[in-house]
Amino acid sequence: MSNKHLRVIRSDEALQVAPVDTGGRWEDRGLCRQVDSEIFFPDKGESTRPAKSICARCEVQTECLEAAMRRNEPFGVWGGLSERERRAMRRKKAAA
Numbered sequence: 001m002s003n004k005h006l007r008v009i010r011s012d013e014a015l016q017v018a019p020v021d022t023g024g025r026w027e028d029r030g031l032c033r034q035v036d037s038e039i040f041f042p043d044k045g046e047s048t049r050p051a052k053s054i055c056a057r058c059e060v061q062t063e064c065l066e067a068a069m070r071r072n073e074p075f076g077v078w079g080g081l082s083e084r085e086r087r088a089m090r091r092k093k094a095a096a
């Protein structure tokens with residue numbers, strides 16, 4: 001079985017995750033806490049779609065994206081955006 005096939009299976013499993021109200025810090029409420037974090041760090045050329053589909057249903061997406069932007073997070077999908085999309089957002093803000 002190839003890694004790519006494993007990723008598909010993991011992403012299917014990830015689509016079944018649901019929010020869990022743990023209270024407390026927003027970081028603890030992220031849906032990504034319930035899945036393999038590798039999904040959020042795809043290798044070059046691999047799809048970011050599985051991670052983004054989880055982020056799209058995450059109740060702390062806004063907080064997560066803001067924190068990733070503040071940290072200048074260089075890798076991975078955070079708050080539903082890839083590193084390239086966050087760089088583009090940074091450039092757009094800087095130009096404004």
Ligand code: SF4
Pocket residue numbers: 029030031032033040054055056058059060061062064065077078079080
């Ligand atoms: S938005 Fe952030 S906290 Fe939520 S699943 Fe995505 S990476 Fe995790």
